[in-house]
Amino acid sequence: MSNIFSVVPIQHYIILSAILFSIGVIGVLTRRNAIIIFMSVEIMLNSVNLLLAAFSTYHNDAAGQIFVFFIMAVAAAEVAVGLAIIVMIYRNINTIDINELNKLKG
Amino acid sequence: MVVASKNPVHSVLYLILTFFTVAGHYLLLNAQFLALVHIVVYAGAIMVLFLFVIMLLNLNVDKEPVNTNLVKFAGAIAGGSLMLVLIAVLSKTNIMMPAHPANTQIGLIKNLGKVLYTEYNLPFEIASILFLVAMIGAVILAKKNPHTT
Numbered sequence: 001m002s003n004i005f006s007v008v009p010i011q012h013y014i015i016l017s018a019i020l021f022s023i024g025v026i027g028v029l030t031r032r033n034a035i036i037i038f039m040s041v042e043i044m045l046n047s048v049n050l051l052l053a054a055f056s057t058y059h060n061d062a063a064g065q066i067f068v069f070f071i072m073a074v075a076a077a078e079v080a081v082g083l084a085i086i087v088m089i090y091r092n093i094n095t096i097d098i099n100e101l102n103k104l105k106g
Numbered sequence: 107m108v109v110a111s112k113n114p115v116h117s118v119l120y121l122i123l124t125f126f127t128v129a130g131h132y133l134l135l136n137a138q139f140l141a142l143v144h145i146v147v148y149a150g151a152i153m154v155l156f157l158f159v160i161m162l163l164n165l166n167v168d169k170e171p172v173n174t175n176l177v178k179f180a181g182a183i184a185g186g187s188l189m190l191v192l193i194a195v196l197s198k199t200n201i202m203m204p205a206h207p208a209n210t211q212i213g214l215i216k217n218l219g220k221v222l223y224t225e226y227n228l229p230f231e232i233a234s235i236l237f238l239v240a241m242i243g244a245v246i247l248a249k250k251n252p253h254t255t
Contacts, residue, residue, distance in 0.1 A: 014196045016131075020124075022189030029181030035114055035160060039121050042152070046128050049144075057135045062221040068140055069222070072147050073233045077240035079152050083159045084247035090163050 013054035020047035034086050034096040038079070045075050114160050122153050139215045 020043060027040030049068045056064020090096050125148040132141035222230060 011197065013131075015193055018192040018196060019189060022185050022192065025188055026182055026185030029185055030178045033114060035156065036117055039117060039156065042121070042148075043124065046125070046148075050128055050131055053132055053135055053137050053140055057137060062218060065137055065140055065218055066222055066226050069143060069218075070229060070233060072143060074236065076147055076151060077236055079155060080244045081240050081247070083155055084244040087159060087162070087248050096163065 010054060010058050013051060017047040017051040017054075020044075020050070032097050032099055034089070034098050035083075037098065038082055038086070042075065042079070045071065115157070118153060118156050118160065121156075122149055125149050125153070136214075139218045142215075 024040045024042075024044035024047065027043065028037050031037055031040070049071055052064045052068050052071070056062065056068070086096055089101070093100060125144065129141045129144045129149075132138075132144060
């Protein structure tokens, strides 16, 4: 098996992660649907995971991949709770437009 | 694609595509365990949850809230400049890497499992408690409150 690490420098992974993270940021900034904002947050988490895994493999250190595993666990829990919150918001105000969520405004 | 498509269901499908490409990158990085877990957790669990909620809430294109063009433009500009700055900064840095990284085997399930259950045993157990708390919280939140409705 030819070694990927001699062919692809880590800079490419860094750039890919930066692009993925920026796509997530653009999604959060431009959309108003709460579910799609949630998905954009997932994309950002994924980009960070990818970079952690890349660094861990290039440095031959297992700790990075363990961290990625724990981040995935936390992300799964976060998605479950967040979607429950979104369902509750939809039941209460019948929309998931985040601009309608101004009940806290004084 | 996830960001641009109007229909939330299409967004979810494109998100699944993105997740599979990331899983492919894990495979290329010789991290088989992460690739497997990624596909199972994201494509299996999280995406089903998203699709289920979208269909439960019965959202479609005509009910989709749309921002004004100004906000969209400003958001795209801000995100694009963030990307430019990140790429510019990160390409200027020179990262110290091992000269000849070995053909690593740490991503294999056997080696990763050894590390996970010896060095990181306590965080592993704490993660299970986190899952329990999240499960209870989600059930309580999604349950209809009998006092208010």
